[in-house]
Amino acid sequence: MVGRIVDWNFGERLLRVVCGLPEKDLETGIPIFWITEEETVFRDVDGSWYPLKWKYGDEELQTGDVLTIGQDGKISRNYSADSGEVDIFVTNHCNSNCVMCPLSETVRRQEQKYYLRWLWDFICILPDDVEYINITGGEPTLRKKDFLEILEYLKGKFRYSGFQLLTNGRSLADEMFLEQVLEQTPRGMRFAIPLHASRVMVHDGITQAKGSFRQTDRGIRNLLKQGQKVEIRVVISRKNIAYLTETAAHIVSNYPRVFCVNLIGMEMMGSAAVRREELWVDYPEVFKRAEAAVKILIAHGIDVQLYNFPLCAVKKGYWPLAVKSITDYKVRYMPACDDCRVKEICGGFFASTKHLMKPEVKPVR
Ligand code: SF4
Structure with a gap:
């Protein structure tokens, strides 16, 4: 099931997501996610509640993000409104x-x-x-x-x-x-x-x-x-x-x-x-x-x-x-990159490339 966050209030840890509905039906969408300190659950249109495995921490989610709930209850993010x-x-x-x-x-x-x-x-x-x-x-x-x-x-x-x-x-x-x-x-x-x-x-x-x-x-x-x-x-x-x-x-x-x-x-x-x-x-x-x-x-x-x-x-x-x-x-950087003057503007490495190939770096000072 795929849904878009239409109301994200992280202070109260409430996330309302409209699921699987085309644009014109957005306002009538009822399904919601409810996140508390202890649990994350999904309430379906028939009122039943399901436990979910929340993969994100306190970070990044915001109104406009698009999420998918897999059949195993795992949530993944497929679009970040931040990146556009x-x-x-x-x-x-x-x-x-x-x-x-x-x-x-x-x-x-x-x-x-x-x-x-x-x-x-x-x-x-x-x-x-x-x-x-x-x-x-x-x-x-x-x-x-x-x-x-x-x-x-x-x-x-x-x-x-x-x-x-x-x-x-x-x-x-x-x-x-x-x-x-x-x-x-x-x-x-x-x-x-x-x-x-x-x-x-x-x-x-x-x-x-x-x-x-x-x-x-x-x-x-x-x-x-x-x-x-x-x-x-x-x-x-x-x-x-x-x-x-x-x-x-x-x-x-x-x-x-x-x-x-x-x-x-x-x-x-x-x-x-x-x-x-x-x-x-x-x-x-x-x-x-x-x-x-x-x-x-x-x-x-x-x-x-x-x-x-x-x-x-x-x-x-x-x-x-x-x-x-x-x-x-x-994006990942090698440990030596911390001493590099241009880290901010450097594109770094793919996580997988860093891990497998351990590329050589020469920090710019
Ligand atoms: S320029 Fe080289 S050393 Fe500097 S941050 Fe990029 S990869 Fe690291």
Whole structure:
């Protein structure tokens, strides 16, 4: 069951949540959560009470947050009104099987029996003034019909939100499908597409999907031909680090009207964590190899950003490119970071990467 907090008074520890109702029914919603020092319970519309497992402490909850109560009674938060940004996971399934995917193969193959029903409830109950919406997966375009219906609904409801679609771009090689997508696409959509290398063998080796380079390349060209905003993402690992410069040269000469290019450090979770020995390169080494690629892109007027890079791994002159890209609740710092003068503006590490790889840091003093 999914619900949105409409009245959060932490002083009295009272939380009123309207559950699973579309916007127009919000005022008639009766179900509530009641939180006391000793217990957290849920009162259903028929007046019955259920115990819940409350996962949050005294922190963060506020009016506008969207929560889900699982069948096991656990509550999780799916939208924080504070951040104003939301991820819409259309599916966990994917038509590629990237070696450094932060989802595990098991998760990507899991059956999602009731998930779509939950997703529709979730989208319906979100406030319509959400600032930014990331449509993601798995590969969100995989279930074409559901994807198009969701896109159409989002376009109608969130008229003033920014949008980003994270896709591997393969399905957009099909011009007829692309036409349907563009009919439903909200204004200003950014299509964020990973290109792992300009060499077919390297790209397809990383996605473990033969023919994926050809499709992604076609998808990017089709979007650019239609005047769409395309962001190219290069996730850097041992598999493609040696080809970064030629990948940048490929982007410059084949997709000159691309909106921006983001060079991205890995999140060591899921498949990436399992294969860490063959994939991991520490950030200072990654930056050293990425610098030439950055220069090529900038020299051709293409905007570049560095995602997931700690500042001490990046030359000072490039700090403005190293954005804080890790979602707040996943950010961690190494113990030595406490002595660092720039901790406030540094994006830190993914919790999983810190834990698994123990990256080297050089506090700035
Ligand atoms: S020492 Fe820590 S806080 Fe400072 S730049 Fe490096 S990672 Fe960031």
